[in-house]
Amino acid sequence: MFDTLLIANRGEIACRIIRTARRLGIRTIAVYSEADADAQHVRLADAAYPIGGPRPQDSYLRGDAILEVARNSGAQAIHPGYGFLSENADFADAVEAAGLTFVGPSSASMRKMGSKAGAKDLMAAAGVPVVPGYTGEDQSPATLAREAARIGFPLMIKAAHGGGGKGMRIVRALEEFIPNLESCQREAKNAFGRDRVLLERYIESPRHIEIQVFGDRHGGVIHLNERECSAQRRYQKVFEESPSPFLTPELRAAMGEAAVLAARAIDYANAGTVEFIVDPAGHFYFMEINTRLQVEHPVTELTTGLDLVEWQLRIAAGDHLPLAQDEVPRIGHAIEVRLYAEDPDAGFLPASGMLRTLRLPPPSDHVRVDSGVVEGDTVTIFYDPMIAKLIVWDQDRPRALARLREALAQCRIVGPKSNIEFLERLVRHPAIVDATIDTGYLDRHLEEFVSSADVVPPARLVAAAAVARLLGEAAPAGDPSPWTANDNWRLGASPARTLMFEHRGQPLPVTVSGAADDRVVHGPSGAVAVAGARLVDGVLSARFDDSAARIAVIAGPDHIVVHDGQARLDLRHVAGARRSAGADAAGDDRVRAPMPGRIVAVQVAAGDTVVAGQPLLVMEAMKMELALKAPRDGSVAEMRAVAGEFVDADAVLAVLG
Known part of the structure; x- marks a missing residue:
């Protein structure tokens, strides 16, 4: 095993690797860009060194700078994490040439998989099923258009050297092909430095199943079960689980065998993922091999009890695989979602800014949180806007879904907008609950998961927010003086107060009248009588129109969030109405x-x-x-x-x- 490990990455995966390495007694070295000088992975590592400017090409994609830090710090191995240089064969070669160990597959295996086109040809020759398409080197628009017409529509254009959902377009008619091709090539060039594409028949209503594989340097290859990632938006995974509720035992076994066959075909060592697309009839086709650890690897860890990063380190150090295929555990059900700084109601526009409040559920045997930020950190414009991965586990899928709903209800982010409400709708949607979702469902039915700014919030939640705000402003405990009370009391009249909130950028005035234990809240969705309200330890208990309920409350100086276990309402408390965005003439x-x-x-x-x-x-x-x-x-x-x-x-x- 190594004494010193350099992590050539950032964010939650860098923190994850550092924690595992520390548990194994390995000293860790971090690298960071100018934008990450105060990042959590920098604070967590034993030592950290700057490598350049905030843009990835000026820092985390600079293999020369990373190798210089490795040499000067005495590192014996480099773990690339995922993204950045993790699938760069030239970087893997440079690491080995410097006398260091690259924690990942060989550069030869990477090069075989570095091109989606070459990978498809190789898999077809090895007997792994592939989708019909075009993988040729002639990339002229005329040739590509002619091949598209031959394959037929709908058609997928994919960046040959891509990943992470970048550089992919669905085309349904020939006249749409060239504009989509140009857009795909431009995005691929910007993201991966190369604009080669491949074409393949688009499978309608498919499921996305991936198999975690591991190989060692002694010829051993096994798989660690499957993950289903069918809930996607624009090819970005938003809900991952293991085991797949779609697979039959026979199909699961066949796909596992095909994944091992694919890994053996390229002499694979270390962690990798063989991705398949499966049609409604259960026919599966090879998509690609990701020659790195995947973002969703925690669901495999929670359902096997294994630490995949530890496996990576031990295999890179020359160990044999710790288990045989028939010894791989399968324990319960795990689900992962990702909390992003983005605005789902505005087309999932990425957001940036300081995390003024970051509340995440406490870790337990059922809940795991992987994050590279804490409250007070800033989500920058230079990197992926992921805030945290939320992973839950339980004995079966229904209970795991219930755990996930509970965990999401405890999340609160103030600062940049987030996708928490979107995820809460997602995990309650019939397509998820009944496990019928396919990879295109979210894009086809996005209106079922997002809401417009003019949607009127539930009256009971509005009432709960108003009453909780007033209770939070009440006189300090132990001070019975009426002069310190903040309840608008007047002699001979019922007190009334107007609170001004903001909901999704729009003003939301609320009037509260009545006595402390018998209020009526008037809001845009109607009036609600609230009686017996008590706010204790962040929970409001009260009778709402004679129906008792407990509502969770998270409040700050200028914001309040209420959650009734099914839905949340996130309001900003303001002194007066702000002009709407459309008011500018x-x-x-x-x-x-x-x-x-x-x-x-x-x-x-x-x-x-x-x-x-x-x-x-x-x-x-x-x-x-x-x-x-x-x-x-x-x-x-x-x-x-x-x-x-x-x-x-x-x-x-x-x-x-």
Whole structure:
């Protein structure tokens, strides 16, 4: 085993590796960018060194800088985590050339899988089922369009060197092919440095099943069961579980055998994931092998009782696989979701900013939280906006789902917007509960999981928030003086008070009248009588229109969250109504940056005539491309954006005449 390990990554995976290494008595070295100088992985490691600017290409993608730190710090091995350089064969070669151990597969195995096109050809030759498509080197638009017509529609365009849902497009008609091809190639070039694509038939209503494999350097290969990742939005996984509720025992065994066959075909060592797509009839096809640890590996750990990072380290040090195939455990059911700084109600626009409040459920035998941030940290624009992974375990799927609902109810994020409400709707949706969801369901039915700004919140939750706010402002305990009470009491009249909240950016006034134990709350959804209200240890107990309930409350100086076990209401407490975003008379004339980012393409110029919905420019932020479109018909009076420049949030990029 190694004495000193360098972690060439950041965030929750860096923290995860550091904790396992420390448990094994291994000294850890972290590297960090300018944006991560105060990050948690830096604070957790035994030593940490800067490697460059905030952009990944200036820091975490700089193999030379990472190797220099490794040499100077006495590291004997480098763990790449996932993302960044984890699947870069040239970096793996450089690590070995420097006399260090790369914690991962060989560069030769990576190169075989580094191209999705080459991987498909190799798997087909090995007898692993693959989806019909085109993997050729001729990447001319004419050839690709001709091959698309031959394969037929619907069709998937995929970045040949991609991953993480980037560089993928579904095309349903030939006339849509070239615009989607250009967009896919541009995104692939920006994300992976190469714009080669492959084409394959798109399987309708598929399930996404992946098999965790492990190989050692002595020829041993086994699998550690499957994970199902069928709940996806734009190819990004949002709900992962093990075991899959879709697989039969026969199909599970066949896919496990195919995954081991695929790993053996490339002489695989260390952790990897063989990903399959499965049609409704149960026919499965090879998609790719991810030659690294996956973000969703905790669900495998919780259902096997194994530490996959420890396995990685031991195998990299030359050990044999710790278990034979028939010794791999399968214990209960685990589910993982990811808390992101993003706004689902605004098209999942990534968010950034300080985490003023970060409340996550306490770890237990049933709940695990993997996070690289704590309260007070900042989610920056330079990296993936994931805040934490929430993983739950129980004896079976229904109980695991119940654990997940309870855990989500305890989460609270103040600062950047988050996807907590989206996840709460997701885990209660029939498609999840009944395990019928396919990879395209969320994109086809997104309106079932998000809500618009004009949705009126439930009257009982509004009443609970108002009463909890008033109880929180009550006189200090032990001070019976009426002069310190904050209840609007008046001689000979019923007290009344108007509270001004903000819900989803819109003003929400609430009036509360009546005595302390017998109030009536008037809000936009109607009046609710509240009696016997008590707020103790963050729980409001009261009778709402003669029906008793307990409602969890998380409150701060200017915000309050209430949760009744089924739904949450997140309100901001303000002194008065703010003007809505649409109040700007010139709002329809200006196209603004929705968040900080870099302009990657400007598609019109001053003087051009445009129509509503026409893309004007494309910006890149937090690992995704955003097309900014004309809000109305008109002409471009000014184009203030230049390709390649960084812009601040709310910056005016174009003005319509």
